[in-house]
Amino acid sequence: MTQSRILRRHALALALLAVALPAAAQTYPSKPIRVIVPYAAGGSTDQLARAVQQPLAEALGQPVIIDNRPGAGGAIGTDMVAKAAPDGYTLVFGNSGPSALLSLMRKTPYDEVRDFRPISTVAFTPMILAVPADLPAGSVQEFVAYVKKQDGKLNIGSVGNGSFSHLTSEYFNTAAGIRLVHVPYNGGAPLTTAMLGGQVQASFVTGLDGATMLATGKVKYLGVSTLKATPVVPGVPAIADALPGFKSAAWFGLLAPKGTPDEIVQKLNAAVVAAVARPEIHKLFTGRNVEARSSTPAEMENLIKDEIQQWKPVIQGARIEM
Template identity: 40%
Template sequence: MKLTQSQKKSAPAKSALTPTSRTTFALGLLAAATLCLMAAPASAQGYPDQPVKLVVPFPAGGTTDVLARALGQKLAEKIGQPVIIENKPGAGATIGAEYVARAKPDGYTLLMGAVHHTIATTFYRSLRYDFQKDFAPVTTVAMVPNVLVVNKKIGVKSFADLIELARREPGKLSFGSNGVGTGQHLIGERVQLMSKTKLLHVPYKGSGPLTTDLLGGQVDMSFDTITTVLPYINDNKLTALAVTTATRSAALPNVPTLDEAGLKGFDAGTWFGILAPQNTPEQTVTYLNNNLVQIIQSDVFKTEMSKIGAEVIGDSPEQMKARIADDTSRYAELVNSLNLKAN
C-alpha cells in the first residue's frame, strides 16, 4: 500500500542505531563516566567533608601561630570546611610534630612546620618520629627573616656596641629563644661563635612568653622572627640591631644585616610550611597544595604577609621536600660542629 504525503511525514523515523551499536554506545558512555570519576579531584570523592585541624607546635602569639591563623581562615573559605588551629607547644616544636606524625593519614590533621624541625632531627637524641620519612610535605608558606633585638635598658644602639659590652662582661648578657634546638637558638650560638662572645641562653616554649620577658627586661635580647617583634620595634619599645638574612628586610629597610654589621657570610632565616602525615593519599596532598598555593600567591595574602615581614613562597611538595633535606643536612653539620645536643 502506498503512503500519502501526509502519512509519510507522520511516520516514525527508523533508529540509526542497531541493537549492537546501541550496546556499544552505552558502553562508551559508561567508560567516559568512569574516566571522569577517576580524574575528579579529591574533594569530589569526599575530601574534605569535615573540619581540618592545623597543629601549631608553639603557643599562641608567635609567628607560627600568626601565619597558621591567617592561612587557616582563608583555607576554610576556599574548601568549605572549618580549619581549627590547635596549639601543641613544647620541646622545641617536637611535641606537636610527633602528634601529627602519629595522626591518621587522611588529610584532616596537618602540621604548621618550620625550619626548627630540620634542626631537631640532629639536636634531639631520641625523637620518636623521622621528619623526612614520617611526613608528606604540602607546601612552604613563607620565609621570615630573624632580627636581633635588644631591650632598651642595656643601652646599646648598634651591633658593635653590643659585642663590645658582651666581651667586657662574658656570660652576663642573655638571649632568649623559643626553645632549645630551634632556629633562634642556633642563630644565637652561631653569633657567639663568629663574634667570639659568651651569652647566656634562656629557652622558652614559644615567642609569646619570650617577648613578654624581653619587654620586661628579664632577658636582654632575642633573635626572633620579625613578625613577632615588629610592632614593638615600630613603637620604639625594642631596638633592632641587625637582621640575620643575607639581604635587608623590606619590613625594616634601615636595619643592617649581620653580614653588614661585621659577621661576614651570615645568612639565616625561618621558613614555615604545611605538612601532612606520611601515607596521606597523593590526591589529597595535591588538592591541598593547589588550594594553598592559590591562597599564598594571591595579592591579598602577599599584602597581608608583607605587613608582618613575611616573604611568601607557595611551592610544590617536591620542592618543599628538597628544602627539608637540604636544611636537615646543613643544620646537622652546624649542630655537630657546635657540639649541641639535648640532654
C-alpha cells in the same frame, strides 16, 4: 582453588586498588580537613595558621579546622600527624623546629624526612637581632666589639631551650667569635618582659614577637638574618654585611603524613599557593614582618634537608639538648 584462579584474583584485587586510589583522590576533599598546630593558641605558628585558614577552606571547598596540640617542643602534635591516616584530612602546620630540627636535639617518635610529605611553605620570617635601645652599639660590628669587651658578662635571651632563637644565638656566637650567655624563657611574652626589664642584653626575635618590643621604644634592631637587607624588615641591614654568609630564617608550612597520594598532595599544594597569593595575606604578613611565600612539595622537602645540614653542626657544637 587452582593456581591460575588465585593469580587471577590477585590481579583483580590489584586492578581494583589501582582504580580506587585515584577515585578517592578525585573526590577529595569531601569532608572537613583538620590542621594540627603543635603549639598553644596565640603564638606565631598559630597566628599564621589561622591567617590562611579561611583562604584554604575557600580554595578547597571544605571547612579547615585548626586543632592546637602543644607539648614537647611541638613533637606531640607533629607525631599525631605522622601516625594519622594518609588521606589528606589530617595535616600539620609545622615550622623549622619540630618539622626539621627537633630530632637533632632530642629523641622524637617520628622522622622529619621519612614520615611526612611536604605540601608547601606558607611563610618565612628572618630572625632579627634585637638589643636595648640604650645599649652603646648602633650596628652589628659595634655590638660584636662591645660584647668582646664585656668578656662573657652579657646575656642573650631566647623563647626556650632548643628554639630557633636559641639556635641562632649559638650560631651568632660562633660566627662572631664571641660569648653571649644563653638565657631561655618560656615563650615570647616572658622574653619580651626580660628584654624590657634589662635582664638580657640581646635576643634573636621574629618580626611577630619583636614588634611588641619595638613598639615600646625600649628596644632597637641591629640586623636581620637574611643574606641581604629585606623589605620584610625595612631599614634594617643584614647581619651578613658584618658576618659574611650568616643566614637564619624560620619557615612555616603544611605537611601531610607519608603515603598521602600524589593527587591529594597536588590539590593541597594548589590550595596553599592560591591562599598565599591573595593580596590580603601578603598585606597581613608584611605588617607582621613575615614574608608570604609558597613552594612546590619538592622545594619544601629540599628546604628541610638543607636545614638539617646547616644546623646539625651548630647543635652538636653547642651541645644543645632538650
